[in-house]
Amino acid sequence: MQLRYWNLIGRNSGLMFFVYAMILVGGFYYKKWLDTLPANFPGVLATSIVLALVCAHAPIRTFFQRADLVFLLPAEAELGDYFRKSKRYSFWMQSVGLLVLWIICAPLYFQSTGLGTGMFFAGFAALLAVKAWNINCSWREQFIEDTLPLRFLRTTLSFCFIYFVLSRQTLIVIGACAVIMVLVAVFLFRRQAADALLRWSRILENDERQAMQFLRFANLFTDVPRLKRRTRARRLLSSLFPVRRFEEKTVFAQIFIKTFIRSDEYLGMYMRLTVIGALLAYFLNIGYFSVFIVVSVVYLTGLQLLPIWNHPFPQALAGLYPLAEQLKRDPFVQLATRLLIGQSVVLSLAAGFGTRSFTAFLIFICAGSAVGLFFSKSYIKRRIQRAA
Amino acid sequence: MNPVLSVKQLSGGYSRQRPVLHDVSFDMNAGELVGLVGLNGAGKSTTIKHILGLLEPYSGEIRISGRTIREDKIGYRKSMAYVPEMPELYEQLTLEEHLQLTAMAYHLDQKTYKERSEQLLKLFNMEKKKHWFPTHFSKGMRQKVMIMCAFLVRPELYIVDEPFVGLDPIGIQSLLDLMTDMKKSGSSILMSTHILTTAEQYCDRFIILHEGRIAVQGTLEKIRRQFGNSKASLHEIYLAVARGETQWME
Numbered sequence: 001m002q003l004r005y006w007n008l009i010g011r012n013s014g015l016m017f018f019v020y021a022m023i024l025v026g027g028f029y030y031k032k033w034l035d036t037l038p039a040n041f042p043g044v045l046a047t048s049i050v051l052a053l054v055c056a057h058a059p060i061r062t063f064f065q066r067a068d069l070v071f072l073l074p075a076e077a078e079l080g081d082y083f084r085k086s087k088r089y090s091f092w093m094q095s096v097g098l099l100v101l102w103i104i105c106a107p108l109y110f111q112s113t114g115l116g117t118g119m120f121f122a123g124f125a126a127l128l129a130v131k132a133w134n135i136n137c138s139w140r141e142q143f144i145e146d147t148l149p150l151r152f153l154r155t156t157l158s159f160c161f162i163y164f165v166l167s168r169q170t171l172i173v174i175g176a177c178a179v180i181m182v183l184v185a186v187f188l189f190r191r192q193a194a195d196a197l198l199r200w201s202r203i204l205e206n207d208e209r210q211a212m213q214f215l216r217f218a219n220l221f222t223d224v225p226r227l228k229r230r231t232r233a234r235r236l237l238s239s240l241f242p243v244r245r246f247e248e249k250t251v252f253a254q255i256f257i258k259t260f261i262r263s264d265e266y267l268g269m270y271m272r273l274t275v276i277g278a279l280l281a282y283f284l285n286i287g288y289f290s291v292f293i294v295v296s297v298v299y300l301t302g303l304q305l306l307p308i309w310n311h312p313f314p315q316a317l318a319g320l321y322p323l324a325e326q327l328k329r330d331p332f333v334q335l336a337t338r339l340l341i342g343q344s345v346v347l348s349l350a351a352g353f354g355t356r357s358f359t360a361f362l363i364f365i366c367a368g369s370a371v372g373l374f375f376s377k378s379y380i381k382r383r384i385q386r387a388a
Numbered sequence: 389m390n391p392v393l394s395v396k397q398l399s400g401g402y403s404r405q406r407p408v409l410h411d412v413s414f415d416m417n418a419g420e421l422v423g424l425v426g427l428n429g430a431g432k433s434t435t436i437k438h439i440l441g442l443l444e445p446y447s448g449e450i451r452i453s454g455r456t457i458r459e460d461k462i463g464y465r466k467s468m469a470y471v472p473e474m475p476e477l478y479e480q481l482t483l484e485e486h487l488q489l490t491a492m493a494y495h496l497d498q499k500t501y502k503e504r505s506e507q508l509l510k511l512f513n514m515e516k517k518k519h520w521f522p523t524h525f526s527k528g529m530r531q532k533v534m535i536m537c538a539f540l541v542r543p544e545l546y547i548v549d550e551p552f553v554g555l556d557p558i559g560i561q562s563l564l565d566l567m568t569d570m571k572k573s574g575s576s577i578l579m580s581t582h583i584l585t586t587a588e589q590y591c592d593r594f595i596i597l598h599e600g601r602i603a604v605q606g607t608l609e610k611i612r613r614q615f616g617n618s619k620a621s622l623h624e625i626y627l628a629v630a631r632g633e634t635q636w637m638e
Contacts, residue, residue, distance in 0.1 A: 243485070246501070248495060251493045254492075258480055258481055261480075262480040262481075313478065314476030315442065317478070317486070317490065319442070320468075321465070321490075322464075324462060
């Protein structure tokens with residue numbers, strides 16, 4: 001299932017190219033940023049905080065489905081082996097992410113401490129141990145009602161241990177921390193979980209959320225029919241777009257704009273990309289090269305707007321409206337055009353202020369709008385015509 | 389005059405290798421309420437999907453007021469409204485927006501929309517929920533939204549799939565009253581249902597589907613005569629069909 005989507009993502013979009021470009025550009029600027037860091041920058045502390053947060057986020061993937069709540073419930077007592085495998089799977093999957101993060105953090109860490117590569121492996125071993133401890137505790141939490149204080153405790157202890165190891169405290173301090181962690185696991189988590197019941201619905205919810213994360217990502221590139229969607233009212237923003245003209249032309253314009261505002265994460269995605277793009281364009285301050293930031297953010301945003309077209313509208317209503325296909329296509333292209341051009345204006349402003357040049361601003365806005373226009377009027381139009 | 393709906397020798401379904409419907413033919417005239425009855429899997433929903441134009445027939449044709457969907461897609465669609473079995477709503481639109489968009493899509497003017505929507509909201513006791521999102525609705529309320537959207541349009545033909553499940557008693561009565569009113573004003577209604585006692589009271593004619601074929605159709609009197617028991621209820625006849633006691637049909 002996932003492989004199929006990866007395949008589509010790899011072939012059908014410029015994403016892979018974009019990722020390579022980001023790694024190259026990102027690496028270059030990361031290095032530059034490290035060189036400008038003051039000597040007293042708390043690199044170890046920063047690294048420990050980031051790593052501890054990632055270690056403490058230890059959801060357990062059980063691959064349960066709704067129906068399992070009915071059919072597997074009676075077999076709960078016999079599922080111990082299965083759950084052990086779930087924990088092991090979750091541990092290894094999350095360890096991969098942890099390794100990648102550790103590799104990214106390593107230059108900062110080694111620059112701050114001036115230590116040798118031996119510490120890289122020692123550090124990773126410590127991270128794996130903390131991850132394993134977190135997975136184990138996180139599983140116990142599946143039995144416990146109020147997990148907030150426990151999760152807080154987990155995060156704090158993870159941070160302490162990682163920080164002690166990375167800042168090379170004495171073995172006694174590290175050992176003491178480890179003993180506390182074991183005691184907490186046994187006497188707090190295990191004891192509390194021992195006489196409680198497994199909270200199936202929470203496990204299911206967690207699992208669905210994790211499955212959705214990937215599907216939502218894949219949905220940027222292709223239609224994922226199984227995606228469950230969420231809605232927010234966003235009353236203030238919606239009230240800016242009331243039904244103004246009672247005409248057939250505005251039916252789909254309304255549906256698309258309300259979908260964009262209220263559904264899922266379209267608006268959130270748009271805002272995030274715009275803000276991140278604007279910050280990058282302003283602070284990186286790479287002169288005329290900012291045009292690449294503007295263009296690539298507009299392109300990425302365009303890609304993310306496409307799924308609105310495939311958003312599952314109720315067939316009994318939208319599927320049967322007596323309206324020509326044209327009346328659905330045009331409003332969508334129009335909405336995309338407006339959003340992308342609006343975004344290029346914001347990004348160009350930020351980049352223009354960064355370079356303090358009006359000419360640069362004009363170049364940025366022209367390039368951004370050109371890409372926005374091309375993307376919506378040509379690319380999107382072709383994509384949705386092919387889909388129809 | 390053309391019948392409002394005419395289904396001729398329709399065969400169809402989801403895969404050509406295993407069609408669900410075989411040679412289904414029936415007509416509906418203006419002002420008729422026809423009950424479509426059959427077991428689960430008898431082909432009711434498939435028939436409805438074909439009429440809506442959501443499925444392509446393998447053979448045979450369907451005409452609404454004399455035209456097929458190929459001849460005039462928009463006109464065909466505009467002449468009917470559909471209440472599905474499982475209410476499907478836009479999660480991201482409020483109740484009022486559902487009504488507005490339906491009205492706009494079917495070319496209602498603002499004044500008509502206002503009149504009809506107010507009347508419907510009152511009838512189904514949903515006036516206070518105009519700005520709610522479907523996530524906060526129960527199955528019955530969602531069903532009411534679908535019903536209101538359909539009856540807002542006042543088309544020639546209503547297609548109503550199992551509308552009573554989940555509705556409260558007042559909702560059921562309001563729907564029945566609405567259907568009676570629409571019939572009087574000349575609309576036709578094709579209603580699929582399992583609630584046979586209600587169907588018996590309100591429907592003018594019945595089509596009993598069994599394993600993808602029309603087992604028997606006509607007014608209750610005609611079916612009873614054929615069945616050979618003038619006091620038999622629809623329930624008894626239906627059970628006989630479902631159990632395969634079909635010798636009386638020929």
